[in-house]
Structures are given as C-alpha cells and as structure tokens.
Amino acid sequence: MAQQHLDPPTDSAAGTGPRAAPAPLDEGGAPIGDALAGYLRAQATEFLRSLRQHRETGAAASGAGESGAAARSLRRSARRISGSLHTFRPLLDADWSEGVRPELAWLSGTLAREHACAARLERLLGALNRLSGTAALPVQAGRAPAPKGNLTVGAAKAGALLDRQLTLARTRAHSAALQALGSSRFHAVADSVALLASEVPLAPSADSADLRPLAAAAQDRLTDAVTALPLVAAGHPYNAEALVHGLSADTAPQPQDAPWHQVRLLLRLHRYASEVLHHGECPVDVRLLGAGQALNRHRDAAEAASAAASAARTPRIAPATAYALGVLHADQRHEVEAARFAFQQTWQKEAVRTP
Amino acid sequence: MAQQHLDPPTDSAAGTGPRAAPAPLDEGGAPIGDALAGYLRAQATEFLRSLRQHRETGAAASGAGESGAAARSLRRSARRISGSLHTFRPLLDADWSEGVRPELAWLSGTLAREHACAARLERLLGALNRLSGTAALPVQAGRAPAPKGNLTVGAAKAGALLDRQLTLARTRAHSAALQALGSSRFHAVADSVALLASEVPLAPSADSADLRPLAAAAQDRLTDAVTALPLVAAGHPYNAEALVHGLSADTAPQPQDAPWHQVRLLLRLHRYASEVLHHGECPVDVRLLGAGQALNRHRDAAEAASAAASAARTPRIAPATAYALGVLHADQRHEVEAARFAFQQTWQKEAVRTP
Numbered sequence: 001m002a003q004q005h006l007d008p009p010t011d012s013a014a015g016t017g018p019r020a021a022p023a024p025l026d027e028g029g030a031p032i033g034d035a036l037a038g039y040l041r042a043q044a045t046e047f048l049r050s051l052r053q054h055r056e057t058g059a060a061a062s063g064a065g066e067s068g069a070a071a072r073s074l075r076r077s078a079r080r081i082s083g084s085l086h087t088f089r090p091l092l093d094a095d096w097s098e099g100v101r102p103e104l105a106w107l108s109g110t111l112a113r114e115h116a117c118a119a120r121l122e123r124l125l126g127a128l129n130r131l132s133g134t135a136a137l138p139v140q141a142g143r144a145p146a147p148k149g150n151l152t153v154g155a156a157k158a159g160a161l162l163d164r165q166l167t168l169a170r171t172r173a174h175s176a177a178l179q180a181l182g183s184s185r186f187h188a189v190a191d192s193v194a195l196l197a198s199e200v201p202l203a204p205s206a207d208s209a210d211l212r213p214l215a216a217a218a219q220d221r222l223t224d225a226v227t228a229l230p231l232v233a234a235g236h237p238y239n240a241e242a243l244v245h246g247l248s249a250d251t252a253p254q255p256q257d258a259p260w261h262q263v264r265l266l267l268r269l270h271r272y273a274s275e276v277l278h279h280g281e282c283p284v285d286v287r288l289l290g291a292g293q294a295l296n297r298h299r300d301a302a303e304a305a306s307a308a309a310s311a312a313r314t315p316r317i318a319p320a321t322a323y324a325l326g327v328l329h330a331d332q333r334h335e336v337e338a339a340r341f342a343f344q345q346t347w348q349k350e351a352v353r354t355p
Numbered sequence: 356m357a358q359q360h361l362d363p364p365t366d367s368a369a370g371t372g373p374r375a376a377p378a379p380l381d382e383g384g385a386p387i388g389d390a391l392a393g394y395l396r397a398q399a400t401e402f403l404r405s406l407r408q409h410r411e412t413g414a415a416a417s418g419a420g421e422s423g424a425a426a427r428s429l430r431r432s433a434r435r436i437s438g439s440l441h442t443f444r445p446l447l448d449a450d451w452s453e454g455v456r457p458e459l460a461w462l463s464g465t466l467a468r469e470h471a472c473a474a475r476l477e478r479l480l481g482a483l484n485r486l487s488g489t490a491a492l493p494v495q496a497g498r499a500p501a502p503k504g505n506l507t508v509g510a511a512k513a514g515a516l517l518d519r520q521l522t523l524a525r526t527r528a529h530s531a532a533l534q535a536l537g538s539s540r541f542h543a544v545a546d547s548v549a550l551l552a553s554e555v556p557l558a559p560s561a562d563s564a565d566l567r568p569l570a571a572a573a574q575d576r577l578t579d580a581v582t583a584l585p586l587v588a589a590g591h592p593y594n595a596e597a598l599v600h601g602l603s604a605d606t607a608p609q610p611q612d613a614p615w616h617q618v619r620l621l622l623r624l625h626r627y628a629s630e631v632l633h634h635g636e637c638p639v640d641v642r643l644l645g646a647g648q649a650l651n652r653h654r655d656a657a658e659a660a661s662a663a664a665s666a667a668r669t670p671r672i673a674p675a676t677a678y679a680l681g682v683l684h685a686d687q688r689h690e691v692e693a694a695r696f697a698f699q700q701t702w703q704k705e706a707v708r709t710p
Contacts, residue, residue: 133600155602237592238693245488246682247510312678322674323667326681327601334689338593 031277033091033207037200039276040084044197047077051190054181071111071177078108081196083272087218091209093201100192107189110180116303117170121162123304127331128159128324154320158328161311161321215273222266226347229259234340235348242337243330257302260340264295290346298339305332386632388446388562392555394631395439399552402432406545409536426466426532433463436551438627442573446564448556455547462544465535471658472525476517478659482686483514483679509675513683516666516676570628577621581702584614589695590703597692598685612657615695619650645701653694660687 054070082104085097132155180186195201233239245254271288312325409425437459440452487510535541550556588594600609626643667680 128602130595131598131600131602133603152603237696238689240485240686240689240693243486243682243686243689245486246686247483247486247679248488248507312674317674319667319672319674319677323677323681323684324602326678326683327598327685328681329678330682330685330689331595331598331601334593334595334598334685338595341592 031211033202033209033211035279036084036088036091036211036276037202037207039279040081040196040200043077043080044193047074047081047193048197050074050077075108075111078104080272083269084276087269087273088211088214090214091203091206093203096201103189107180107186111177113173114170114177117166117173119300120304120307121166123300124162124308124328125159127328128155131155131327131331154324157318157321158324161314161317162307165311166307211277215277218270218273222270225259225263225266229263231344234344237341243333246330246333260295260298264299267292267295287346287349291343294339294343294346298336301332301335301339305329305336308332386566388557388564388566390634391439391443391446391566391631392557392562394634395436395551395555398432398435399548402429402436402548403552405429405432430463430466433459435627438624439631442624442628443566443569445569446558446561448558451556458544462535462541466532468528469525469532472521472528474655475659475662476521478655479517479663479683480514482683483510486510486682486686509679512673512676513679516669516672517662520666521662566632570632573625573628577625580618580621584618586699589699592696594692598688601685601688615650615653619654622647622650642701642704646698649694649698649701653691656687656690656694660684660691663687
C-alpha cells in the first residue's frame with residue numbers, strides 16, 4: 001500500500017525546545033493532550049489568516065479566485081477545529097467546547113453553500129452534455145448529422161432551467177455568506193477561535209492525557225458504521241439499488257443515502273483525529289483517501305439527482321424538458337450507485353496499518 | 356465447466372439400419388451432409404406439427420396458452436431451418452435455399468412481434484413498479500406513508516400510456532400474424548417446409564461432405580464479431596457508455612447497440628450449427644448459454660428504452676408523465692449496460708471444448 005508523507009505544516013506547534021512549547025509525546029512516545037492543543041492552535045491560526053485574506057481580497061467575487069480560496073481555507077480549518085473538539089471532547093473545557101462547536105458548524109455550513117451550488121450546476125450541465133452526446137458522436141460513413149429534434153431541445157431547456165435555478169440559489173448563498181461574515185454571531189465565533197489560537201481551554205490534567213483511546217474510539221465509530229452499510233449489495237455491479245425509489249412520491253432526500261453520508265462524516269472525523277496524532281508527519285492512507293473520494297462523489301451525485309427532480313417539479317415546463325430532467329435524475333442516481341460500488345471496492349482492499 | 360446432455364429428439368434422423376436412413380457420420384466419425392438433412396427434416400416436421408397445433412387451438416387467444424406455445428415452437432423451428440440453410444449454404448440446392456430463407460425470416464419476424472410487444476410492456480411496467488418502490492419500501496419507525504405526489508402520478512400515467520401504446524401495437528401484431536398465416540405467401544412457405552420434411556434438396560455429393568468446416572466458419576464469424584466489441588469498456592462496471600446518447604436528437608435505434616445485436620444473431624447461428632453437428636446428443640455449453648441470455652437481455656432492454664423514449668414524444672402529455680418516461684428510459688439503458696457487463700463476464704470465463 002503506497003504511502004506518502006506530507007510536509008509538516010509550516011506553523012507546526014511541535015516545539016523545538018523543551019520550554020518554548022511542551023513536547024507533544026509522553027515518555028513512552030504516546031501523543032498527549034499537548035499535541036491536541038498544538039493542532040488546535042495551528043488550525044485556529046490558519047482560520048484567522050484565511051479570514052484576514054478573505055477580507056482583503058474582497059468578498060464580492062462569488063466563490064472564484066483568491067476570495068474563493070480563502071473561503072475554502074476558512075471552512076477547512078473550521079471543520080478541523082469542530083471535528084477535533086468533538087473527538088477529544090473529554091480533554092477540553094466542556095462549556096466552552098459545547099458552546100463553540102455548533103457555531104463553527106453553522107459557519108462552515110453557511111460558507112459551503114455557494115460553492116456547492118456552483119459545483120452542482122457544473123456536474124449537471126456536464127452530465128447533460130455527456131447525455132446529449134453530440135461532442136462525442138463518432139462520424140459514421142453515410143450518416144448525416146442528426147437534425148435537432150425534440151429531445152435535444154429538451155436537454156437545452158433542462159440545462160437553462162437548472163442554470164437559472166442553481167444560479168439563483170448560488171447568489172442567495174453568496175449573500176447569506178456575506179451577511180453571516182458581517183454578523184455579531186460570526187464575530188463571537190471569530191473571538192472564540194482567536195482565544196484558541198493563543199490558549200487552548202484544556203480540561204484539568206488533559207495536557208498529559210493519552211490521545212490514542214479517543215482517536216481509536218473515533219475509528220471504531222467509523223468501522224461500525226461501515227459494517228452497517230449494505231456492502232454486499234453495493235459490491236455487485238448494476239444492482240439497481242440507488243434508483244429504487246427514483247419515482248416514489250416521497251420528495252425528501254432518499255433515506256437509503258443517509259448511512260453513506262454518515263460514514264462520510266465519520267471518515268472525516270477519523271482523518272482529523274489521525275492528523276492530531278501524527279501532527280507534523282501525517283501518513284496519507286490511499287485507501288481512506290479513495291474511500292473518502294467515493295463518498296464525496298456519492299454525496300455530490302445524490303444532491304445533483306435531487307436538484308434535477310426538484311427542477312422537474314417547476315410548474316408549466318415543457319414535457320421534453322421534464323423528460324430530459326428524468327433522464328438526468330436517473331443518470332445521477334446511477335452515479336450514486338457507482339460511487340457505492342467504488343467505495344466497496346476501495347474498502348475491500350487490505351487495510352494498511354492505522355494508528 | 357458443467358455440461359448437460361439433452362435427450363435425443365424423438366424424431367431423430369439418426370437411422371438404426373445402414374439402408375433405412377444413411378448413417379450421419381463418415382468412416383472417420385465426421386458428421387456429414389446426411390446429418391444436416393436429418394436435422395432439417397426434424398425441424399421441418401416440428402414446424403408442421405406446431406402449425407397444425409396452432410390451427411387446432413385457434414389463433415384467437417393472443418399469444419397466451421397453447422396457441423402461444425405453438426406459435427413459439429413454429430418460430431423456433433423456422434429460425435433453426437433458416438439458420439442452418441445459411442450456415443450450410445454450399446451443401447444445399449442454391450436456388451431453393453435462397454428462395455426459402457427470406458420467407459422463413461419474414462414468417463418468424465411476423466410471428467415474433469406480438470410476443471415482443473407483450474414482453475416489452477411487462478418489462479416496462481415491472482421497471483415502473485420497481486422505480487416507484489412502494490411495494491419494496493421498508494417500513495421505518497416514525498415515517499408516515501408518503502402522500503401521493505406529482506411523481507407517483509407521473510409513474511402511473513406513464514404506465515397507462517405505455518399500456519395503451521404497446522397493447523395497441525400488440526393487437527396490430529396479432530392481426531398481422533393471423534393475416535400472415537392465412538396468406539398465399541405463408542402457404543408457399545409451408546409447402547417449402549413440407550418438401551423439406553420429406554426430402555432435403557441437398558447439392559450434388561453434399562450428402563457425404565464434412566460439415567465441420569462450415570460449422571467452424573460460423574464459429575469464426577462469431578469470434579471475430581465478439582473481438583470487435585468494446586469488451587474492455589464493458590468490463591468496467593458503471594462505464595456510463597450505454598446512456599451516452601440518451602438525450603441525443605437522433606431517434607433511430609442507437610448505433611452503439613448494433614454490434615451487440617449482430618453478435619446475438621451470430622451466437623444463435625453458432626448454436627444451431629452445433630445442434631446439427633451433435634444431432635441427437637447436443638452438449639449444452641453453459642458459457643454460451645449465459646452469453647446468449649445476456650444478449651437477449653441487452654436486446655430487450657434496448658427496445659424497452661426505445662419504447663419509453665418513443666412514448667415521451669406523444670403530443671400533449673403531462674410533464675410528470677414525461678419525467679417518469681425519462682427516468683424509465685435511463686433505467687433501461689442502464690440495463691443495456693448491465694447486460695453488456697454480464698456478457699463480458701460470461702465470455703471471459705475459460706472457453707469449454709467447442710466442436
């Protein structure tokens with residue numbers, strides 16, 4: 001199993017002298033509470049840096065360029081802080097950490113929405129292009145170019161409808177993000193993170209506590225959730241499971257997707273816990289990386305399928321538009337099924353040494 | 356590789372005495388022209404028996420029951436006669452065989468249509484039920500039954516539309532079959548087959564010719580056609596190839612399907628040639644059987660997908676109906692992809708001894 005070693009973060013909290021910063025390992029070499037404090041300080045510093053950058057580059061650019069990169073970086077550290085507060089909860093001041101976690105979740109959720117709308121639109125328009133197949137159509141001897149018929153009009157109209165709906169959603173998400181960043185609620189979060197950057201509110205005697213049992217518990221929660229997935233079915237290609245309720249009257253997100261989304265979150269928490277343990281020299285586990293990518297694809301395809309179904313409920317659309325949206329919905333649900341298959345294949349591979 | 360031996364046909368032409376019927380093998384044990392004659396006589400006898408049975412049971416019952424079984428048996432022997440005339444063409448009176456082959460193809464095509472419409476409707480309604488998922492929906496704690504929304508209405512309307520269209524097509528096919536069976540064109544075919552049942556018009560000196568080179572040529576045509584298929588792509592699950600032109604403006608049957616349909620026909624010709632060679636003791640090759648089933652499923656799903664797309668072009672349908680037909684079309688195109696995967700998997704298996 002190939003492994004790479006990431007460069008240590010430049011603002012690593014692993015001290016060089018015994019006094020400047022406490023050593024993050026105990027005498028037996030176990031990562032201890034101080035390593036957690038170092039990780040949280042580094043993420044908080046990154047959060048504040050991204051926030052400063054986001055303000056400097058101006059928030060007018062919607063999701064693209066430097067402003068977009070700063071927003072992504074902000075979300076990235078918010079997720080890591082929030083996740084670590086969750087996994088290592090017993091080692092932190094309970095009141096403080098219970099107070100700040102939902103606020104960080106609110107922030108990263110609000111900031112994520114604009115990017116998600118843009119990515120969803122890109123995915124759906126890409127799929128419509130692929131399904132129309134005009135670009136990829138091989139020229140065949142004696143075959144005149146196909147006349148533009150009903151269905152191509154349908155695909156074009158479906159694309160325009162999705163563009164309109166998702167661009168509107170994106171604009172709203174952008175305004176909501178701007179509003180959030182100017183709110184007093186946000187300033188309270190930023191103050192909490194600023195505190196974290198200077199002094200992590202550890203629980204009494206947590207600075208020398210072994211981190212490994214809590215990290216192992218996070219891994220166990222992941223393993224248990226994966227065990228509960230229908231992996232045998234997912235491992236049989238073309239099992240047609242993902243589209244089973246493709247025409248059901250229930251417009252809520254498909255209940256069959258929920259356990260997979262949950263594994264995606266638990267996988268992320270496990271990764272953050274590994275980052276804490278391996279602070280400065282985090283091994284990249286390609287198996288977990290592949291599994292995470294499959295679950296991201298699963299989530300993206302499920303949300304795109306849902307957006308296509310939702311667009312089809314727009315009043316007064318043409319039948320050809322609705323037909324194209326139906327094909328698109330089914331296509332994305334098959335992507336969901338393909339992602340589950342990919343996850344199963346990746347997960348099956350021999351587990352590499354994990355901490 | 357499991358093999359079964361079929362019982363010898365009761366009307367086997369393999370003679371018991373050296374004069375009553377010529378032995379079908381030459382001195383070296385090779386199957387010769389007489390074995391072909393025996394096979395054709397047996398199939399012609401079966402054709403005439405089925406025809407008699409079809410007339411007796413009455414042709415009013417549309418495709419079901421005894422009359423349907425007789426029609427299937429009639430088609431079955433017509434296909435075998437026609438296929439054998441094609442494969443062993445050089446051993447038969449050229450004028451006679453060139454004359455009767457297209458007539459047999461016309462007959463089996465005409466008789467097949469009614470059954471195909473019924474099977475297509477059943478496949479599409481089954482898929483709509485599966486996609487609506489109401490029957491299979493697991494009862495979940497705290498989940499009230501979903502209210503009947505837009506999409507379920509769409510699925511129901513799509514089912515009713517397909518039912519109307521395919522039942523009409525089936526009724527027309529039934530009338531056409533009845534008309535065909537009463538036509539002078541059919542009586543000419545029946546006369547030709549009656550001739551075959553008593554005396555097979557072999558070419559001069561064909562009765563002692565070795566059948567194996569012509570059977571091997573049929574197998575080579577099959578192997579070549581399979582080699583030309585995109586099997587590498589088909590072997591990767593979820594390659595999304597089958598739906599590539601799902602929204603293209605071209606309403607003709609998908610050109611990407613044609614090579615697979617062609618392999619299906621060549622596989623059938625190969626099987627009939629094997630039957631001729633192994634007359635009376637035909638080994639069942641489970642690999643070829645599986646490959647044939649996958650290709651039947653490929654053809655059925657492709658035609659069902661096409662029927663759903665065609666129904667979606669009905670003027671003045673509701674958008675919800677069109678949406679359901681789009682989902683259904685994509686679902687059947689994924690069945691096409693699944694069938695290609697199944698064919699690839701079956702074909703990959705070690706080839707068993709073939710004649």
